[in-house]
Amino acid sequence: MTNTVGVLVMSYGTPESMEGIEAYYTHIRRGRPPEPEQLKELTDRYEAIVGGVFPLRENTDNQVKALQETLNRDERTTEVEFRCYQGLKHARPFIEDGVEQMAKDGIRTAVGIVLAPHYSTMSVGSYIKRAREKAEELGIQMSFVESYHLHPKLIQAFASRVNAKLDAFEEAGAKRGEVRVLFSAHSLPERIVGMGDPYPQQLLETSEAIASRTGISNWQFTWQSAGRTAEPWLGPDILDTLQNLAREQVEDVLVAPVGFVSDHLEVLYDLDIEAKTIAKEIDIRLMRIDSLNSDPLYMETLSDVIIGRWRQGTDA
Template structure:
């Protein structure tokens, strides 16, 4: 009988239908229900994206399924079977539910990973803390992958996407070197800089690695999807960056949202709708790279770092 190793695959989470949006938003707001205006705004965003809310959750489900298949294909130890469990930050199954299910299934050894390549104590660190606390209740021995932002296969997958879109710019008559490449990620509160958090540095390292490999010299980093709080968030925001580029008379822009690994609201709405609208106003041609989703190179990246974490424990 094979020894089962649990893999807790953690991500932000998303509602599965519009009637779940209020509970989801309330959880994000730490139990404080949103106002009617706030709720309507979020629902409107979900309704605006192609296919509505449903593909978002399906994307993550598909990633978890593909990862389990890749892990069991790649594992050298044939006496081991990797079993993946989802753990979501703001929707069911929550992180704690995933750990609880492992315990019910008799899992005693597990690896945790977040579907985000870059570490921040405010993001990935928070996921790990919740998993650790629940695992301690059940005596499950966990090891965690904190980041994988420079894994060669991740860099290759991102590079392929940048190169493919630059080819498309050339097909519509733009000069490759004239396209400004904007690498982007979800903003976080500025206070992480005072904490010596590696998030920003890791994102810049990934950006440079991809740019170097793709032969891109004309690039910069920008932020997106900042929260609306009294405290300042990392900037500049991509909408402001686009306006600045317009002043510079940049006409062609490629956005590479390297902080996101699948098609979620921050990509399908914040970039494909909101940023595209601003680009349209500025008479600017804007494209974005395709999301990683279940790309085999991304699945192999995750598989590699999970197996390494398990073997090193």
């Protein structure tokens, strides 16, 4: 009889429909409904991207399906069957829902992973905390992958996308070495630096590895999508960085959002609409690398670290 190992695939989540945006935003705000102008702004952003929220939800579904197929094709795992479950931070199925479904299906051993390569106590750490608490409550032995930011196949996948867009710049008449590459990721509150959080350093390590593999030296790191709170967030923000580059007379910029692994609002709106609008106003030609989404190399990255964690056994 084949043993079944559960895999809890966690991500931020997105509303199921335009009608679900208010409930989603309220959950992000820990039960406090958004002000009307805040709700309108978020709704407008979803409406601005092609197809609204639906492609974002479908994309995550596709990643989970592709990951399960990749895991069960691996020759190292013939004695077990992996079954993937979704667990979202701010939308259904919530993280706890995914763990509960595992328990209902008789799963007793599982691995949890977040669709984010870089660890922070404020992001990945919070997902793991919720999953671990529910798993312990339901008697599931669940171990976790905390980060995979330097996995060779992840670096290869990002590097191939950087090279493809640099080729596109050359075809458009730009000199490859003069294109400024901006690696970016979602900002977090500045206080994580004082906490010794590994998030900023891991992002720099990923960026350096991609730069080394692609042979580029004309690059820098920037932040994006900071929350609107009273406390300071990590910067500089990409919109400010673009203004600075315009003053340096940089004409061509490639954005590589290595902190994100799929197309969602922070990519499709914050970069493809907001940043590109600013770039056009200041005469910068801006391109963005394609997102990983369900790329086989990314699926193999996830599969490899999940299998590795499963083989190491569950956390004590």
